[in-house]
Amino acid sequence: MRDAAFGSGADALVARLTLEVNDGERIARAFATGREADIVALMASGSVKATSGSVFIDGFDPKVQPTQCKRLAGYVPHELVPLEFSTFERYIEYRAALWNLDAERALGHARHLLEHLDGVHESFAYPLVGALLADPMILVLDRPQAAYASRMLAVAGTRAIFSTHASQSEAAAWA
Amino acid sequence: MGVNARAIGAIVMARLRAQRRVIASCCVAAVLVAFLQPHRIFAVANPLEADLITRGVWLAGPAFFCGLLGIVVAMIQRGGERMRQLELLENAAPIFGRELARATAAVPCIAATFATVAYWIAQYAAGFAAPPTYFVLALASVLAATLVALSATLRRGSARWLYIGLACATSAAAYLMAVYADTFGPVPRQLAHYPDAIGVGTELAFCAIVGFFALRQYGEALARYDPIPES
Numbered sequence: 001m002r003d004a005a006f007g008s009g010a011d012a013l014v015a016r017l018t019l020e021v022n023d024g025e026r027i028a029r030a031f032a033t034g035r036e037a038d039i040v041a042l043m044a045s046g047s048v049k050a051t052s053g054s055v056f057i058d059g060f061d062p063k064v065q066p067t068q069c070k071r072l073a074g075y076v077p078h079e080l081v082p083l084e085f086s087t088f089e090r091y092i093e094y095r096a097a098l099w100n101l102d103a104e105r106a107l108g109h110a111r112h113l114l115e116h117l118d119g120v121h122e123s124f125a126y127p128l129v130g131a132l133l134a135d136p137m138i139l140v141l142d143r144p145q146a147a148y149a150s151r152m153l154a155v156a157g158t159r160a161i162f163s164t165h166a167s168q169s170e171a172a173a174w175a
Numbered sequence: 176m177g178v179n180a181r182a183i184g185a186i187v188m189a190r191l192r193a194q195r196r197v198i199a200s201c202c203v204a205a206v207l208v209a210f211l212q213p214h215r216i217f218a219v220a221n222p223l224e225a226d227l228i229t230r231g232v233w234l235a236g237p238a239f240f241c242g243l244l245g246i247v248v249a250m251i252q253r254g255g256e257r258m259r260q261l262e263l264l265e266n267a268a269p270i271f272g273r274e275l276a277r278a279t280a281a282v283p284c285i286a287a288t289f290a291t292v293a294y295w296i297a298q299y300a301a302g303f304a305a306p307p308t309y310f311v312l313a314l315a316s317v318l319a320a321t322l323v324a325l326s327a328t329l330r331r332g333s334a335r336w337l338y339i340g341l342a343c344a345t346s347a348a349a350y351l352m353a354v355y356a357d358t359f360g361p362v363p364r365q366l367a368h369y370p371d372a373i374g375v376g377t378e379l380a381f382c383a384i385v386g387f388f389a390l391r392q393y394g395e396a397l398a399r400y401d402p403i404p405e406s
Contacts (some may be wrong), residue, residue, distance in 0.1 A: 042266075068269070070340045075263075077263045077267075098182050098186070130264075
C-alpha cells in the first residue's frame with residue numbers, strides 16, 4: 001500500500017497509509033476505530049478499492065485485476081462464521097465452490113488444519129481454515145482474537161501476514 | 176459444471192438457505208392476499224373475450240403485490256448482520272462482479288417467482304379463473320421490478336430511493352402496457368383472433384428489456400461496489 005486512503009476530505013474513513021508486507025513477514029497495525037481497521041483489512045485483501053493512492057498484491061492491482069488479487073490474499077473477517085453453515089463440512093464445501101477447489105481434497109486439508117487449532121473457538125477457527133484452503137500468499141486478519149494468536153500463527157505458517165487491531169496491546173500479540 | 180456455475184450455485188444455495196423464512200413468509204402473504212383480494216368478477220371461459228376491467232383486475236393483484244414482495248426481498252439482499260457475513264465471503268472470493276450479480280439476483284427472483292406461483296394457485300383455489308397468460312404477464316412484471324430494485328441495495332440516500340421508485344414505476348408501466356396497449360389502435364388483421372396480443376407482447380418485451388438492462392447495470396455497479404461497514 002502506498003498512500004492508500006479510503007474516502008476523501010471530511011468523509012475520509014481511512015487516512016493515507018503506506019506499508020509493505022514482504023514474504024514471510026508479519027505486520028500488525030492498530031487503528032483508532034473498528035471501522036477503519038475493517039476497511040484497511042478489506043483494502044489489503046483486494047475486496048475494497050482505495051479511493052486514492054495505490055494497493056498492489058504481488059504486482060496485481062485490485063482495481064484492474066481483482067480476481068487475481070483475491071486468489072493471492074486470504075481474508076479472515078472480524079465477523080463470525082455465517083449461521084447458514086450448520087456444519088464445518090458445509091462451510092468448507094461452500095468455500096471450495098467459491099474458490100474452485102476440489103471439495104474432497106479441500107475437506108481433507110481443512111480437517112488437517114482444524115486439528116492444529118484445537119482449543120480455538122470454532123467461530124475463529126473456521127474462518128481461518130477457510131482462508132487457508134486456497135493456500136494464499138498473504139493472510140489478512142481483521143481484528144483477530146489476541147488469545148489465540150500463537151495457535152493461529154502456527155497454523156498460518158511462514159506466509160506473509162497482515163493484521164488490523166483495535167489497540168496497540170492486541171497488535172503486539174500478533175507482531 | 177463450469178467453474179463459475181459452481182460458485183454461482185453455491186452462492187444461490189447459501190442465500191436461499193439464509194432467507195428461507197423470508198421466502199416462506201412471502202408465499203404465505205401471497206396466498207392470503209390472493210384469497211382476500213376482492214375480485215368481484217366471474218370466471219370467463221375465454222380470456223380473449225375479457226373486457227378491460229376484468230383484465231385489469233386479473234393482473235393488478237399479482238403484479239403489484241408480488242412486485243412489492245420482490246422489491247422487499249431484493250432490498251434485504253444486502254445489509255443486516257447475517258447478509259453482511261455472506262457478503263464478505265462472496266466479495267473475498269475470486270469471482271467477477273457480473274457473476275456475483277447473477278448469483279445474488281437469482282435469489283430475489285426465485286423468491287418472487289415462488290410468491291407469484293403461490294398467488295396464482297390461491298387464485299385458482301378461490302375460484303377466480305385468471306388465465307395462464309396473466310400469470311406470465313404478472314411474473315414478467317414482478318421479475319423486472321425485482322431486478323431494478325437490486326441496484327438500490329448498492330446505493331445510499333436519495334439514489335437508493337430513486338431506484339426503489341424506478342422499480343415501482345416499472346411495475347406500473349408493465350401493468351398499463353398489458354392492460355391498455357390494445358386500446359390505442361386497431362388490432363392488425365393477422366392478430367384478429369388474438370385481440371390482447373399487442374398488450375401481451377408489449378408488456379413482455381418491455382419487461383425483458385428493462386430486466387436485461389437492470390441486471391447489466393447491477394453487475395457493473397457490483398463490480399465497483401466496496402463492501403465497507405455501515406458504521
